[in-house]
Amino acid sequence: MENRSGEEVESDAAVELARRVLAGEGVDEGELGLSFVGPDEIRGLKRDHLGVDEATDALAFPIDARDVLPEGLPRQLGDVVVCPQVVGDGWRAPLVHAVLHVLGYDHGAEMEAREALYL
DSSP states (O other): OEEESSSOOOHHHHHHHHHHHHHHTTOOSOEEEEEEEOHHHHHHHHHHHHSOOSOOSEEEEESSTTOOOOTTOOOEEEEEEEOHHHHTTOOHHHHHHHHHHHTTOOSSHHHHHHHHHHO
């Protein structure tokens, strides 16, 4: 977990929530990057990767996610980036949402049902 936001964050609680989502989704191996960043950085990420020039609450960047990997290759699940200045105290829902995106869920009823399990 990395905090580049300039804000105080509940890092232990955030890490524990991400671990709980991963365990609940049956993911027991792999690394997930978790970063808290400021509004300018998340705006730049959203602009550069999604073509939308605005700050947002959270972004997900899947890498290996649940892909089948060759034996012995370490799993890099992906990265989750959260902006505390956008989410405020409501960081839990965007964090869960982004972790589920890393695992391959798309918006819709199934994702909403999975989110409800962790919030």
